[in-house]
Amino acid sequence: MEQRIDRIKKQLHSQSYKLTPQREATVRVLLEHEDDHLSAEDVYMLVKEKYPEIGLATVYRTLELLTELKVVDKINFGDGVSRYDLRQEGAAHFHHHLVCLECGAVDEIQEDLLGDVEKIVEKRWNFEIKDHRLTFHGICHRCNSK
Amino acid sequence: MEQRIDRIKKQLHSQSYKLTPQREATVRVLLEHEDDHLSAEDVYMLVKEKYPEIGLATVYRTLELLTELKVVDKINFGDGVSRYDLRQEGAAHFHHHLVCLECGAVDEIQEDLLGDVEKIVEKRWNFEIKDHRLTFHGICHRCNSK
DNA sequence: TTGTGTGCAAAGCTTTTGCAGACCT
DNA sequence: AGGTCTGCAAAAGCTTTGCACACAA
Numbered sequence: 001m002e003q004r005i006d007r008i009k010k011q012l013h014s015q016s017y018k019l020t021p022q023r024e025a026t027v028r029v030l031l032e033h034e035d036d037h038l039s040a041e042d043v044y045m046l047v048k049e050k051y052p053e054i055g056l057a058t059v060y061r062t063l064e065l066l067t068e069l070k071v072v073d074k075i076n077f078g079d080g081v082s083r084y085d086l087r088q089e090g091a092a093h094f095h096h097h098l099v100c101l102e103c104g105a106v107d108e109i110q111e112d113l114l115g116d117v118e119k120i121v122e123k124r125w126n127f128e129i130k131d132h133r134l135t136f137h138g139i140c141h142r143c144n145s146k
Numbered sequence: 147m148e149q150r151i152d153r154i155k156k157q158l159h160s161q162s163y164k165l166t167p168q169r170e171a172t173v174r175v176l177l178e179h180e181d182d183h184l185s186a187e188d189v190y191m192l193v194k195e196k197y198p199e200i201g202l203a204t205v206y207r208t209l210e211l212l213t214e215l216k217v218v219d220k221i222n223f224g225d226g227v228s229r230y231d232l233r234q235e236g237a238a239h240f241h242h243h244l245v246c247l248e249c250g251a252v253d254e255i256q257e258d259l260l261g262d263v264e265k266i267v268e269k270r271w272n273f274e275i276k277d278h279r280l281t282f283h284g285i286c287h288r289c290n291s292k
Numbered sequence: 293t294t295g296t297g298t299g300c301a302a303a304g305c306t307t308t309t310g311c312a313g314a315c316c317t
Numbered sequence: 318a319g320g321t322c323t324g325c326a327a328a329a330g331c332t333t334t335g336c337a338c339a340c341a342a
Contacts (some may be wrong), residue, residue: 017322019315038168038305053323057309078222080331081305082307088226113266127286134279136267137276137278144274164341166298169297199298203299203301206341208334226307273314
């Protein structure tokens with residue numbers, strides 16, 4: 001935890017940004033809810049518990065900054081709000097998601113399953129891939145075993 | 147064209163919806179711009195050319211209806227607006243997208259490249275896949291050859 | 293006449309922006 | 318002092334909703 005904060009701090013400094021208390025509080029919330037796909041509003045509410053004076057705009061600005069630095073990925077499951085997902089450290093690619101149509105749960109697949117597909121796309125469509133987004137919609141194992 | 151409209155008409159009727167002139171005009175615009183990933187606003191402007199009295203709300207309501215009927219897919223490339231993409235007729239799966247980070251172009255891959263990946267996900271994560279979204283971000287062949 | 297569909301305007305949401313003040317160097 | 322950063326409130330999108338009217342069965 002502390003090491004990851006430290007590394008993010010260095011990443012900010014390297015672009016001459018500061019890790020202010022507000023930014024640190026926001027990052028901590030993201031680290032503590034790594035699997036949760038929080039919206040900006042969600043993050044705001046959680047940061048507020050520990051840092052009540054923070055403003056929603058600051059949270060948005062911080063999330064935008066972290067997105068730029070590729071500390072988080074901004075994703076969108078089609079429900080009108082952006083969600084923010086911490087990148088695995090050193091992960092070149094973006095992990096995949098399983099969205100359950102029944103219970104709404106979002107699970108993650110950290111493993112990269114697209115290696116072969118990407119080779120095909122790069123060769124056949126002559127497209128230089130920088131990143132990808134893969135989401136499956138369906139019924140999760142919990143709902144299916146009911 | 148006319149056959150496709152006809153089929154959509156039947157699909158609407160089967161759920162006791164009507165193909166009103168406004169809805170038909172909207173569907174025609176979608177058919178005429180099949181490769182374009184139009185936003186609701188885009189569709190509205192184009193429908194207006196042929197049907198100036200139409201209201202934006204009607205376009206939204208029609209697009210929502212068509213999404214329910216799975217005539218179109220609602221997608222989101224992360225720029226705050228929803229875009230609407232006609233499904234290939236009879237396509238069980240949703241096609242993939244290539245978004246160019248340089249020029250913003252969005253190309254489509256109709257071919258389903260995820261067969262093997264889906265088998266793995268269904269088996270290993272015990273997740274029953276209903277649909278998927280796959281988008282690659284990178285540099286398109288046009289920008290790369292410049 | 294009953295119900296569906298429409299256009300307009302208003303409202304609702306999420307997200308961004310302007311600005312004055314705070315903080316740090 | 319000069320820069321960055323923040324909180325608040327206002328503004329700016331996109332999308333949805335309420336309502337009265339039109340139209341068709």
